[in-house]
Amino acid sequence: MQVLSFRDPVGFVVRLDKQIFRIIGKDSCNDLESFLSSDIGKKLLNKEKVIATRFLKQPEKKEIGYRISLKEEEFEIVEHKAIYFPSYPYEWAPEMIYTAACLTVDIAVDILPAGYTLKDATPYNIMFEGPNPILIDMLSFEKRDPRDSVWLPYGQFIRTFTLPLLVNKYFSLRMPDIFFSRRDGIEPEDVSHFCGSLRQFLPPFLSIVAIPNLLSKIQKKKDYGIYKKRLEEADEIATFILLALFKNIRKQINNLKPVNLRQSIWADYAKNNMSYSEDGMKVKDRIVSNFLNEFRPRQVLDVGCNTGYFSEIAAKAGSKVVAIDSDPVVISSLWRKAYEYKLDILPLNIDLTRPSPSIGWLNKECESFLERARGKFDAVFMLAVKHHMMVTERIPMNEILDLAAELTTRHLVIEYIDPKDQMFKILVRGREKLFAYLTRQSFEKAVLEKFNILRFERIEGSERYIYILSLKGIRHD
């Protein structure tokens, strides 16, 4: 059993094998129960805007309660649909933060007329299934006082959605820069230091940076008066104010929508790629397509996915794809493509030579990339990436193959690039001696430690070979 979420005192989330359960105190599950049976709850569930959730009944509840060692009379247990590959904001492209922000506000607006509100608004409550965001924190839904015109998570929303998008757009800060060091987003005061003295008084900084920053300084210490509940005279005034607030937030994030400035350069990447001739690319395409048709991997990890050319082929062949790359720009454009064309690809900004660590309380709150990825994929693609890992990052070849053997449960499609290759030479920058040992024979010898070679093919007109490998000792069930 693994505890996944514990910050909310009302309940916590555990994983048992592949199932996700949320344990909720008996007194606290009324809001969730009524929300799930409400029209708006059903609508959001049907549209897959919120995670599929069901209350456990006896005897299932008793069995799960026993496995978690709980006194079942004190708790209710709900099961959530498990997200295939959990990811965190520091691995997302700005576009993904943007779309998660839109989902959060849209849900807040949709549930308002039915008398509900969100008590949290943070990207940690959103996960991606393929390129699509889903709200996973079902305990965020609570009944609101109809006369209450304050949306308490407003500050959290600005810190974790609006301001990260703002500093990304104006100061090119990436999501890892923000979310690795700051769990709860970026403060207006931090942003004011980026802006400088004058710029913060101009839009769009004025209302979300300068004014809140000045107000927090003017605010007397130990004056808790502002946190007292304020109720309007009538329900309609509170609704009017909240709708105006949500409209304002939506307008702000719309103005901060990430723009893919380098789209045109990357759109033609495959064509401009000097490593392959047009025929060479066709050969590579054919080898990968044949592999997909023959072995039909259910899940594929595409390491160093670049424009996502092969991720796209795999997704179209019916695989669930997680595509990782260290370049945030390609992750942005791949996410746009996957979202637009409804491809089952989850693009993440991850460098496999420096993968996301496990962070948070006790280093257990957000699992490391490798903990999440080990054994999760039927096939791993390492196409035109091994030489980057070996030369630029100086990771030994056998270590790369060992890791690949941990990530895949069945196959590895890997490209061998000979030191005679033009790109290899560029990357080596005169350190050829370091790679004198590297030949196709030494590569094959290293491969055979963990894998069987099913076949390989040379990409004509290049010093590149594609190998289809199968893990030694795989179970064929």
Next chain:
Amino acid sequence: MKIRHLCQIFLVFLILSFLTVKSAYAYIDPGSGLLLWQLVFSFFVGALFSIKKILRFFWRKKNKE
């Protein structure tokens, strides 16, 4: 004329003093600024609601007449 100039200079200094404010406290309530801003926003939108209501009331009255 002189008083006007003095006022202008005072205003410039006032603005400059705002611009150069640096937090001297080790801890200030970080969420309070955004919450206060929301309260200011709510106050004005609430006022707008009341004004709209009054205008609508007069509009109807006028139409009836």
